[in-house]
Amino acid sequence: MMINRILILCLFLLGFYGLMVQKNLVKKVFALSIQNSAVILLFIVEGSRIGDHAPILSEDRVRYVDPIPQALMLTAIVVGICVTALALALVYRLYQKYESLNVEEIQRKANNE
Amino acid sequence: MNSENLIVIQIILPLSGAALCFVSKMMKSQTLQRLIDWFAAFLGLFVPLGLLFFLYPAVSQHPIQFYVGNQHPLIGIELRFDGVSWLLNVMGFITAATSWLYSRTAGPHTPEFSALFLIQTFALTATASSADLFNLFVCFEILGIASYALTAFSGKGRAFMAAFSYMAVSSTAMAIFLIGVFGVYRITGALSYDGIARYITTITTEAQIVGLGLSLVCIVIATAVRVAILPVYGWLPEAHATAPHAISAVLSGVLIKVPLFALGRFLFLLMSNVSAIDIVFKEILDVLKLSGTLTALVAVIFALSQRDVKRLLAYHSISQIGYVVSAWAIASPMAIAAAWMHAFYHALFKGLLFLSVGTVIDASGSKDVYTIRGAYKVGLIPTIAFFVGALSISAFPPFNGFASKAAIFYLHKGSWEYIILSIASVGTIASMIKLSRMFIPEGKSAKARPEYNPNILVLKPVTGFWLKVSLVIFALACVMGGLFSKEMGRLAGLLVGTETNPVPTHLFTLNSIKGTLSLLAQGVLLYLFVISLPGKYITHKIETRQPSFAGLLFAFSLGIGLLGTLVLLRH
Numbered sequence: 282m283m284i285n286r287i288l289i290l291c292l293f294l295l296g297f298y299g300l301m302v303q304k305n306l307v308k309k310v311f312a313l314s315i316q317n318s319a320v321i322l323l324f325i326v327e328g329s330r331i332g333d334h335a336p337i338l339s340e341d342r343v344r345y346v347d348p349i350p351q352a353l354m355l356t357a358i359v360v361g362i363c364v365t366a367l368a369l370a371l372v373y374r375l376y377q378k379y380e381s382l383n384v385e386e387i388q389r390k391a392n393n394e
Numbered sequence: 395m396n397s398e399n400l401i402v403i404q405i406i407l408p409l410s411g412a413a414l415c416f417v418s419k420m421m422k423s424q425t426l427q428r429l430i431d432w433f434a435a436f437l438g439l440f441v442p443l444g445l446l447f448f449l450y451p452a453v454s455q456h457p458i459q460f461y462v463g464n465q466h467p468l469i470g471i472e473l474r475f476d477g478v479s480w481l482l483n484v485m486g487f488i489t490a491a492t493s494w495l496y497s498r499t500a501g502p503h504t505p506e507f508s509a510l511f512l513i514q515t516f517a518l519t520a521t522a523s524s525a526d527l528f529n530l531f532v533c534f535e536i537l538g539i540a541s542y543a544l545t546a547f548s549g550k551g552r553a554f555m556a557a558f559s560y561m562a563v564s565s566t567a568m569a570i571f572l573i574g575v576f577g578v579y580r581i582t583g584a585l586s587y588d589g590i591a592r593y594i595t596t597i598t599t600e601a602q603i604v605g606l607g608l609s610l611v612c613i614v615i616a617t618a619v620r621v622a623i624l625p626v627y628g629w630l631p632e633a634h635a636t637a638p639h640a641i642s643a644v645l646s647g648v649l650i651k652v653p654l655f656a657l658g659r660f661l662f663l664l665m666s667n668v669s670a671i672d673i674v675f676k677e678i679l680d681v682l683k684l685s686g687t688l689t690a691l692v693a694v695i696f697a698l699s700q701r702d703v704k705r706l707l708a709y710h711s712i713s714q715i716g717y718v719v720s721a722w723a724i725a726s727p728m729a730i731a732a733a734w735m736h737a738f739y740h741a742l743f744k745g746l747l748f749l750s751v752g753t754v755i756d757a758s759g760s761k762d763v764y765t766i767r768g769a770y771k772v773g774l775i776p777t778i779a780f781f782v783g784a785l786s787i788s789a790f791p792p793f794n795g796f797a798s799k800a801a802i803f804y805l806h807k808g809s810w811e812y813i814i815l816s817i818a819s820v821g822t823i824a825s826m827i828k829l830s831r832m833f834i835p836e837g838k839s840a841k842a843r844p845e846y847n848p849n850i851l852v853l854k855p856v857t858g859f860w861l862k863v864s865l866v867i868f869a870l871a872c873v874m875g876g877l878f879s880k881e882m883g884r885l886a887g888l889l890v891g892t893e894t895n896p897v898p899t900h901l902f903t904l905n906s907i908k909g910t911l912s913l914l915a916q917g918v919l920l921y922l923f924v925i926s927l928p929g930k931y932i933t934h935k936i937e938t939r940q941p942s943f944a945g946l947l948f949a950f951s952l953g954i955g956l957l958g959t960l961v962l963l964r965h
Contacts, residue, residue, distance in 0.1 A: 293569070300562055301947045313565050320572045327580065349579070353528050357572060360535045364565050367539060371546060371558045378551045384943055391552045392940070 285326050293319035306372045306382045310365060317361040324350040324357075397452040398460045401475045401523065404442045404449070404483070408516035411438025415509035431508050438512040439491040442519070446483055453480045454888060459525065472586050474525035474659075477889025478730070482522035482655055485738045488871070489647040489745050490515045492864045496749050497640035499858030500756060502547055510547075511641075514540035518648060521656050526586045527575045527613075530656060531568065534620065538564050541649055545637045553636035560633045563626075563946045564619055570954065571616035577609025587663050594669045600965060607674040607961040613657070614678055615954045620653040623682070623719055624689040625949040627712045628941035631696075634708035639752025642704065646711035646748060647741030654715075654722060655734065662725060674961055679723045681957055686719025687811045694821035698828065698924055699933035702761045703751050706829060707744070710787065713818060714740045720811055721802045727892035729805055734886050735896060736798035739875055743786035743795055746868035750780040753861065754832060757853050763829060767836035771853040777833065779865040784826045786872045788917070789819060790910055791902050794872050797879030800906070801896040816913075823917025824924060 296319060299312030328351055332344030336351065372382065379387045411434040418430035452458060453475060461470030494511060497503070517537035524530045538561070546557040579585055581602050582593035597603060615626070622630040630650070634642050665675050690713050697709035718740070722733035753776045754769045755761055770777045786793035789800075799819070806812040875882060883897035900906075923929045941949075 297566065297947070297951075300566060301944045306558070309562060313562060316566060316569045320569050320576075323573065324576055327576070349585070350576075356528070356532060360532065360539075363539055364535075364561065367542060368558065368561060371542075371554050371561070374546070375551065375554045375558070378554070387551075387555060388940075388942075391555050394551060 310368045404445045408438035408512045412509040412512035415505045419505045443487045472525045475523045479522040486518040489741045493640040493643040496864035499861035544641045556632040556636045560629045567616040567619035574609045574612030611957045617657045628946045631708040635704040643745040643748040651737040683723035686716045690716030690818040698825045699936040727890045731886040732801040732896035739794040739798040742871045743783045746783035750776045766832040769832040773855045782869045788823045792876045794875030820916045824920035827921045
């Protein structure tokens with residue numbers, strides 16, 4: 282169980298690192314997405330601690346996963362997609378305007394406007 | 395109709411307005427399009443204001459709590475509409491409706507703009523009454539997504555970049571928020587505020603206390619990013635400075651405060667049950683109080699150094715939110731009432747300032763405080779509006795800022811926060827004097843200067859009925875808010891559950907006028923220092939310091955690290 286958490290933490294930090302260090306705006310959007318996925322994985326993995334069957338009510342008593350984290354993550358995934366879509370739209374407009382995806386170059390050009 | 399239905403209708407109306415705006419996009423006729431837009435805004439912004447009036451009698455008795463659609467508590471969405479929600483909605487709808495009116499003259503006019511604007515307003519009211527951590531997360535995200543898009547609406551390259559940085563920082567913060575939610579759910583097994591409050595009293599083991607403390611740290615810091623206090627305010631100035639003026643008014647006026655009070659509804663409910671984790675709450679609130687007080691001072695120094703008029707105002711928003719947080723973190727009902735009063739009054743005068751300065755920017759084509767001259771030529775109403783706003787923010791009697799700042803100072807009387815906030819007030823006055831330079835008539839010497847641009851200085855009187863109406867509404871609200879501040883204080887006090895009025899009884903006395911005059915004198919001195927040579931050197935150094943992308947995220951992780959370590963060290 283511990284190894285799962287460590288891997289998820291690594292994934293999250295990878296996203297954070299990418300967002301901070303990558304110069305390319307599209308890669309920054311990837312990093313955002315990775316961060317989000319790490320959190321989703323955390324919820325799903327931890328939700329399966331009490332059982333490993335799909336949460337469908339049936340006659341025989343099986344140990345199914347905690348359904349609440351799964352339900353929450355459906356929403357979180359949708360929200361994540363909205364953020365990614367908006368981010369890509371912004372990147373596209375920035376590229377149209379400055380013909381570059383490099384964040385430093387864009388900031389330099391924007392400040393000279 | 396019962397009050398539960400009224401609340402649901404009040405939340406849904408802005409959303410239906412947004413849907414109507416998209417319908418209006420399909421209309422071929424311009425007139426029909428505008429008509430539907432107006433109807434949508436009326437439905438989504440003005441009708442809910444009326445509904446609030448009918449909700450008051452019920453809310454003033456006790457909070458209204460229910461599950462939407464009478465669903466089973468396990469699966470339903472719980473809403474809790476209490477006094478604070480009512481107050482937040484009043485602030486949100488008044489500011490949003492007036493700013494929307496302004497946008498009818500100054501733009502953007504497109505239906506998409508109105509739709510996004512209404513979605514943002516919807517998220518505001520939903521945030522104000524959510525009673526469930528996950529629901530709060532979703533509301534924050536909707537609020538965020540709408541505001542990123544609205545920031546970018548001015549179509550300038552800088553606005554896109556500002557929206558992108560805002561989004562990157564705030565999405566990271568929301569991921570951390572979710573981790574916090576996860577921690578709370580894992581330990582208490584509940585997501586609704588009530589459920590968490592019930593389980594929190596049973597927590598005794600050290601591991602659980604630390605775990606819950608760290609989860610709360612995640613939630614608090616993630617919300618602090620939205621509230622924009624030290625050290626995580628870096629995204630705000632650029633975003634608020636590049637957004638369309640009407641949006642800047644709403645962003646600065648309402649959007650940074652609603653998350654703060656929504657967090658308060660959660661934290662203070664948990665604190666009302668005695669539990670082993672109480673000490674963690676105290677620590678977190680102490681840190682927030684410290685951070686808020688310092689924010690008030692640091693941001694005003696930055697404000698004083700800006701050339702760009704909208705950036706100057708944006709830094710002022712950070713500084714004023716510092717006042718609000720410093721009062722809010724005391725966490726007594728009276729402090730919350732005082733914090734709300736300042737938040738509301740700030741929404742009014744900052745809205746007024748952003749809109750009137752925005753009018754001048756549009757008329758002159760420049761944003762530089764040193765280039766714009768003779769701004770009074772834009773007309774009598776914007777000029778008066780500007781000065782009402784400037785006097786309010788500098789806390790001159792009888793304007794509203796005077797009353798709410800007096801309430802906050804009254805809370806801090808005798809503590810070190812009092813001194814820091816007083817220094818910040820001097821800075822506010824000095825930077826407002828700097829901003830008022832725009833209204834100095836252009837001298838002959840200006841034309842001789844090499845950077846003189848004749849095109850910039852051709853200022854024409856602005857026309858536009860709705861622009862003037864919105865300015866008049868805000869200006870009247872500032873004056874009335876000041877004159878009837880005691881009544882407002884009593885109302886706010888009653889709704890958060892205290893009989894004491896946060897506004898001191900003796901407000902307009904000779905002593906207070908003396909105090910204001912001495913602050914004014916200090917402000918003038920500070921201003922004279924800023925325009926002197928060494929002052930110019932220092933302010934230029936501060937102004938050119940722009941937060942980089944990595945810096946924003948670094949500040950965020952620093953905040954989380956520091957607060958987390960504090961909680962860990964104490965246990």
